[in-house]
Structure formats: structure tokens, C-alpha cells
Amino acid sequence: MSTQSLLRPAILIISDTAAADPSTDKAFPILKETFAQDGAGKWTEPIVEIVKDDILDIQRILRAWTDTEDAASGQIHLIITTGGTGFARRDFTPEAIAPLIHRHAPGIVHGMLAASFQVTPFAMMSRPVAGVRNKTIIVTLPGSPKGAKENLQAILKLLPHACLQAAGEDSRAAHVGGVKKLEKDAGVTASPNGPAPSNDPRLGATARARSSPYPMLSVADAVAKILEVAPQPKPELRDFSPDLTGYVIAEDIKAAEAVPAYRASIVDGYAVIVPNKTSSEAHIKGTFPVASVSHAQAASLPPPLEAGEIARITTGAPLPENANAVIMVEDTTIASLTEDKTEEATVEILTDELTVGENVREPGSDIKLGEMILSKGNQISALGGEIGVLAASGIQKIPVFRKPRVGIMSTGDEVSDITHSGPLSGGMIRDSNRPSLLSLLRGWRICEEVVDLHVARDTPHNELEEKLRAAFRTNDLDIVITTGGVSMGELDLLKPTIERSLGGEVHFGRVSMKPGKPTTFASVPFKDSTLGERESRLVFGLPGNPASALVTANLFVLPCLQKMAGLPGKGLERVTARVQGRVKCDKERVEYHRVVVAVDAKDGKLVARSTGMQRSSRVGSLAAANALLVLPQRAGFLEEGAECEALMMGPVLGF
Incomplete structure (x- = not known):
């Protein structure tokens, strides 16, 4: 499509908050990117306006865009609005736009809702409007940047045809070749929306996927995705x-x-006036009367020093006016005492080796x-x-x-808290993940608070959903970290809960690493009750095996918290260590091998020693480990003395 024939979109951001501070808007960058990436090169860069949630303001902008055609700028073919389509007190967008529509387009509305229902049942809470005013298509999108993007993606490929028709394209000529040709030109099929990626726990075994539908990301790509999604520091x-x-x-x-705010002594001694070296009285060696005493805790400055006098002074005390040096007490001796014998009356200075400014801390120095x-x-x-x-x-x-607020939650009916008394029965296990992660995150000191969210059971009514909602709403958490429930079983509920119940997005569900392959990272929409604006809260679904949970927390949670706290998000410090012993590699995945890194007393270089058998369920492999050895993905072994990258979880030790 030539530049002259590109379609011209406009985006209207409807938000009281964004109208007051445009920097808070997150929707326009995402929608602009969606036009660029998913628009098949058929659109110009969108223009944008921001208005308050006010009916007259909304209508004023829409009329200006649709009722006159500026020859210089060209016709606007499509107007996308975002915000104000829900049930909140200030959600007026449908009421503002519906009266302006000349011809309604219920099919576009149905297409957006159908796509949204694939993500969350809460799609029924949206009140979208679509139609034509004069020669322009108008479509309202949700205020959530994620929801707005998903709704736009659901209809974007079909909108060029609608825009051209509304602008006056010859309908008969456009439909030559039939619907199949139109579908091909638009790049769509009869069933553009496939099933949601996660298993639906309500369905039987035959409906469940036998392998994960989530792409396998490298660790580097997974971290990059986390840093892309994580919010900017506040x-x-x-x-x-x-x-x-x-x-x-x-x-x-x-x-x-x-x-300091004043000239101060840096030693205990006597403030003196060092004479000019060219004068006949250039010596300070001799006996002098003690005129005053200056203490560091003094509330006022001592009296000015006269020629031929000295003043006793303590470290940090202000110098008397006219004094220009301090002689140390070690270079003096008491010559005489006062009548009451409690203080020195005169002091003999034993040296001439003193220069102007010596032992004096100047103001602002x-x-x-x-x-x-x-x-x-x-x-x-x-x-x-x-x-x-x-x-x-x-x-x-x-x-x-601001430091992020984080909650830690274990999942599973088999998980038993440490407070459980008596022997374990059946398939019960002690919950070591939650205490370990609470300790780890608190030790990083980059969280405002790390909250214990206890255990969510694998129950038919989905206790996990209830606890996640409460964590974000009641505890006002930025991130929830769960362990367990991220694999492919019918009771692995995290992914379907995020996608189907919370209306969230799973950004990745598998990582090519050992241990930690099923690690999951997602975001869920959350409406701030004070600001009334939607934002994303994050969920890390870490594997249930103890070693996997701690390894993936260090690799994925740490850089996210660093970014949100204002740091670069580089994760663990990286060093090169010499391998002690022979360590087996994995040809399928990069392995993060728990090791102790210490300084070799013989040559001062770093040496990495394995903590033993590395099974992901073996808690003991973590007890002494201070680093993760990044074993290359290959068959065979790293031999004794080979150098390998290590990620430092703690301080370097000494053998």
C-alpha cells in the first residue's frame, strides 16, 4: 500500500488521571505498537488526544475529528478510544459516543467480546460501542492497556476493509472474488481465535493438552520479557x-x-596564631598563656585569640577567631597551673614545626x-x-x-506447614519453599515488605483465585510469588486461574533450564481503588521442587525487583570460577548447578565446589551453596580445573 493510500487512525485516551498527567498513560504506546506490528503496514502513525472522563469533552474531540475533513492533514478513517467503558462512577464513554453514531456496528462489538471471553468471563463487564459517523469508524476499547490491545488485535485485520467502505469505496468492486478473497487479503481465517493456551480444569482428560503449548524460552529471553513487562520504578x-x-x-x-560549617580542629591540642615567616617573631616555640577553652559540644564560638595567646581545644571544636593552626597536645607541656590547681595557666610549646592551616578542617572542606x-x-x-x-x-x-511489596504463597493439598505437629501422613510434605523464599527476599533488602500468604489448596472452587485476589486487593501487593501448580496436571491451577479467572496474561510458561523448566511469569489487571486507574500486578509461578524454587527466584524474581526498586535489573553478580572435581553437563538444557565458591588460599583465584547430588527436590543441595555454576548445554563433563561462569547468591567464602 502506498503512502498516499495508508489509512489514518486516531486514538482518544479517556482518563481523568492521564488528562492531569499524560506521563501516566500506558495505553497509547501499546496501541501505537499494535498498529505498527499487527497492522500489516496499512496504517499511518496514530494521532492522539487525552481528555477527562467528561461527556462534552469526549464529544468535542470526536466531532472535530469526524465532522470536518482537513485537506492538509487528510481524513481520519478510524477512531479508537480507550477507557470509560465499565461500570465505575466516571465511566461515561458509551453514553458520550453512542448518540454520535450514525450507523452502529454490532458485529465489531461481538468480535471484541468473543475474543475477550476467551481470556476472562469478566468480559461481560465491558460496554463497548462501535459504528460509523460520517466517513469514520469509531470503536471503544477498555481502559486496561492489556484489554485494549487484545480487543484491537481481535478486529484490526478486518478494520481496513470497514474503513474503506465507510470512506466511500465502491462496494461491488471491493467484493469481487468473494469473502474468501477478502479473508485472504485481510490475513484472517474463518476461525481466527483458537482455544486459550492453558488447560481448562473444568473439562475432562480428553480435553487436556498432553504437552505444554507455551514456547520454550531461553533464560536470557525470559529475563528480557520480565524486564519489559515490569513497571517502571515509582x-x-x-x-x-x-x-x-x-x-x-x-x-x-x-x-x-x-x-564542617566552621573552622574546626582535627586534633586535641591548642589553637595558636602561627606568625608570618618573614616577621621577626616567626617562632611559636615558647611559653604562652591559655586564654580560653573550646570544646566540640560548645553552643557558641570561643572569644577571639589575641597575639601571644593560645586556646585549649578539643577535636572537632571551633577555632577561635584569629587562630590559624592547632598544635597537638603531644608537642606541649604544662608550664604553670591556675591558682586552684585545676587547669593549666601557661603551656610551653616544644616545637617550631607548625604551618598555617595545620590540623585545621576548613568550612566545607x-x-x-x-x-x-x-x-x-x-x-x-x-x-x-x-x-x-x-x-x-x-x-x-x-x-x-518505592520498594515493591511482595507476597509468597505455596500451593497444593499435600503441603503441610512447619507448625503441623506429629508425623506426616499419606503424601504430605513439609513446606520448605515458603520459609526459604521469605528469607531470601527479605535478605535482598529491596522489598518494602515480604508478606507470608500461607498455602492455597487445590480445591474445586479454586482457593488459589480467592487468595490471589485478596493478596492484590487486601495486601496491596505488587508481586505474588507462588510455588507449585505450574505443570500439566489437572490440579496445576496457576495458569488457568490467571488466564480464565483473573483475566491476566501468561507471558511465558516454560524456560529452557535445569532445574526450573515450568517457571511461569504472568501479569493480571488490577484497578486501583484510590486512583480508579487500571494497572498490572505481577505473578511468578515457580516450580514446587525446593531447589527449582530458589534457583528460579534468584534468576527471575531478583532482576524484576531490582528494576522496580530503581536498579538496573542485572540480577546476580557474575564471576568466573575454576571447577573443583568433575561436573556433568546436560545436552538438553543449561544447568544451574549449586556450588560453593571460595578463594583458593594457594593462588587467590575463585574455585567452585559442587554441593553434591543436584536433584531439584533435594533441599540439602542448597544448604551451603552461595553460587550457581552455569553449566553449558552439551554432552559430557566439565573437567577438573575448567573455568565456568558462576552467579553469586551470597558472599565469597574461604576454603
């Missing part, structure tokens, strides 16, 4: 506190005060007023340096990125 302002450990600075911070002390992206460590410089510089409000 800045906030927090009061100064030593408890800010782990937070990431959200904007450059400059010193509010100079450090440590930190200048307005000097950059912490840059955006710096993390406040537990070592105390960042907290110390903030306190010294008088910074009382700290701009940081």
Missing part, C-alpha cells in the same frame, strides 16, 4: 532514617549544609554547600556511608524509589 519522598537501607535514590541530592552527595540510582547500603553523608549534609527528606 519515586516517593521519605523522612531521613537509618532504616532507608536498600532504597535507591530517585534524583540527584545536593548538600543542604556545608561540612569535607562537603561544600550545594555539592552533589548522592546521584540518582545510588543505593543506600548497610555499610553506613550513604546514611552518614545524608545526615551530615542536613538532608531531612530523601527522594527514593
Whole structure:
């Protein structure tokens, strides 16, 4: 299609929040990308406007786009709106648009709803409108960026034909060749929508897939997808506190005060006036009266020092006016005492080796007023340096990125809490995953809170769905991490619960790795009750085997949390270690082998020692491990002394 014949779309964002702050809109970038990727090259880049949830504002824009044809800019063939199609108090879009429609298009509405019902029963809560005004097609989409994208994708391939017809194309000429030709030209088939990818737990064994329909991603591609979907870090302002450990600075911070604020002594001794070397009285060696005392805790400056006087001074105390150096107490001796014998009256200075400015800390010599002390992206460590410089510089409000809130949940009827007394029966197992993950995530110190969500049972009424909804709504969590329930069995409920019950999207359901192949990452739509805007919350479905759960948490959850907390999202630190012993590789998948990495006392190089048998259910392989050895995908062994990449889960040890 030539540039002249491309169709021209427009997108109207209907949102009170986005109208006040356009940077909060997430729908336009996604819809723009959808036109570019799925539009078969038939569309120009969309124009966009943002309006409040107001009927008159919505109608004003639509009339401007449809009732006049600007010769310079050309006709708008398609208007897509997003937002305001639900049942909330400010959802006015259908009421604004329906009266403007000259000819309604119920087929487009049915197509969007049919596609949405494949994802979630909550599609019935949408109130879409579609039709023609003058020569322009108008379609309303949901406010959720994910829902808007799915609805647009459901109809996008057929819209060029509708737009051309509405614009006045000769219908008889367009239909030469019949429906089959139109379908071929549009790139559609009679059944464009296949079944949802996950098993439907309500159906019998014959309806269940025998192998996973999810593509097998590499670890790198899986991490890239996570970082693509994870929300951007959110800045906030927090009061100064030593408890800010782990937070990431959200904007450059400059010193509010100079450090020190006055000329101060850096030793215990005597403030003196060092004479000019060219004068006849260039020596300071001799006996001098002690005129005053300056302490570090003094509320006011000491009196000015006169020529021929000295002042006793402690470390950190302000220098008297006129003093220009400090002699250390070790270079002096008491010559005489006061009448009450409690203080020195005169002191003898034993050396002439003193220069102007010696042992004096000048104002601002440590930190200048307005000097950059912490840059955006710096993390406040537990070592105390960042907290110390903030306190010294008088910074009382700290701009940081909000830490994400995370919940940990185990799934399965067989899982028994540690509090269960007595012996286990039948197929019961102790829940080691949840305590391990709670400990791991809290140790990273990049979560605002890590909440224990306990255990969700594999029940017919789907307790998992109830607990996931409660986790996001009641606990206001950004991420829920589950273990178990991500394979292909009829009681593996995570994927169908996300797709069918929560209206979410599974971004990947398999990863080419060992252990951890069935690792799942998904997002679910969530409407913020305070802002009234939809956003995505994340779900990590980790495998149920203990080693798999901890390995995949380190590989996938950590970079996601890092990004949301304001860090680059690089995951674990990478080092190269020399293999101790002989380690078998896997020709099918990359293996993440639990090892202890330590410094070899003989040559100072890093050495990796296996923790033993690596079965994914073996908790013992994790007990001493501080690293994951990334074994290459190949047959055979890594021989003794071979070098291999290792991902550091903890500090390097010493053999």
C-alpha cells in the first residue's frame, strides 16, 4: 500500500488521571505498537488526544475529528478510544459516543467480546460501542492497556476493509472474488481465535493438552520479557532514617549544609596564631598563656585569640577567631597551673614545626554547600556511608524509589506447614519453599515488605483465585510469588486461574533450564481503588521442587525487583570460577548447578565446589551453596580445573 493510500487512525485516551498527567498513560504506546506490528503496514502513525472522563469533552474531540475533513492533514478513517467503558462512577464513554453514531456496528462489538471471553468471563463487564459517523469508524476499547490491545488485535485485520467502505469505496468492486478473497487479503481465517493456551480444569482428560503449548524460552529471553513487562520504578519522598537501607535514590541530592560549617580542629591540642615567616617573631616555640577553652559540644564560638595567646581545644571544636593552626597536645607541656590547681595557666610549646592551616578542617572542606552527595540510582547500603553523608549534609527528606511489596504463597493439598505437629501422613510434605523464599527476599533488602500468604489448596472452587485476589486487593501487593501448580496436571491451577479467572496474561510458561523448566511469569489487571486507574500486578509461578524454587527466584524474581526498586535489573553478580572435581553437563538444557565458591588460599583465584547430588527436590543441595555454576548445554563433563561462569547468591567464602 502506498503512502498516499495508508489509512489514518486516531486514538482518544479517556482518563481523568492521564488528562492531569499524560506521563501516566500506558495505553497509547501499546496501541501505537499494535498498529505498527499487527497492522500489516496499512496504517499511518496514530494521532492522539487525552481528555477527562467528561461527556462534552469526549464529544468535542470526536466531532472535530469526524465532522470536518482537513485537506492538509487528510481524513481520519478510524477512531479508537480507550477507557470509560465499565461500570465505575466516571465511566461515561458509551453514553458520550453512542448518540454520535450514525450507523452502529454490532458485529465489531461481538468480535471484541468473543475474543475477550476467551481470556476472562469478566468480559461481560465491558460496554463497548462501535459504528460509523460520517466517513469514520469509531470503536471503544477498555481502559486496561492489556484489554485494549487484545480487543484491537481481535478486529484490526478486518478494520481496513470497514474503513474503506465507510470512506466511500465502491462496494461491488471491493467484493469481487468473494469473502474468501477478502479473508485472504485481510490475513484472517474463518476461525481466527483458537482455544486459550492453558488447560481448562473444568473439562475432562480428553480435553487436556498432553504437552505444554507455551514456547520454550531461553533464560536470557525470559529475563528480557520480565524486564519489559515490569513497571517502571515509582519515586516517593521519605523522612531521613537509618532504616532507608536498600532504597535507591530517585534524583540527584545536593548538600543542604556545608561540612564542617566552621573552622574546626582535627586534633586535641591548642589553637595558636602561627606568625608570618618573614616577621621577626616567626617562632611559636615558647611559653604562652591559655586564654580560653573550646570544646566540640560548645553552643557558641570561643572569644577571639589575641597575639601571644593560645586556646585549649578539643577535636572537632571551633577555632577561635584569629587562630590559624592547632598544635597537638603531644608537642606541649604544662608550664604553670591556675591558682586552684585545676587547669593549666601557661603551656610551653616544644616545637617550631607548625604551618598555617595545620590540623585545621576548613568550612566545607569535607562537603561544600550545594555539592552533589548522592546521584540518582545510588543505593543506600548497610555499610553506613550513604546514611552518614545524608545526615551530615542536613538532608531531612530523601527522594527514593518505592520498594515493591511482595507476597509468597505455596500451593497444593499435600503441603503441610512447619507448625503441623506429629508425623506426616499419606503424601504430605513439609513446606520448605515458603520459609526459604521469605528469607531470601527479605535478605535482598529491596522489598518494602515480604508478606507470608500461607498455602492455597487445590480445591474445586479454586482457593488459589480467592487468595490471589485478596493478596492484590487486601495486601496491596505488587508481586505474588507462588510455588507449585505450574505443570500439566489437572490440579496445576496457576495458569488457568490467571488466564480464565483473573483475566491476566501468561507471558511465558516454560524456560529452557535445569532445574526450573515450568517457571511461569504472568501479569493480571488490577484497578486501583484510590486512583480508579487500571494497572498490572505481577505473578511468578515457580516450580514446587525446593531447589527449582530458589534457583528460579534468584534468576527471575531478583532482576524484576531490582528494576522496580530503581536498579538496573542485572540480577546476580557474575564471576568466573575454576571447577573443583568433575561436573556433568546436560545436552538438553543449561544447568544451574549449586556450588560453593571460595578463594583458593594457594593462588587467590575463585574455585567452585559442587554441593553434591543436584536433584531439584533435594533441599540439602542448597544448604551451603552461595553460587550457581552455569553449566553449558552439551554432552559430557566439565573437567577438573575448567573455568565456568558462576552467579553469586551470597558472599565469597574461604576454603
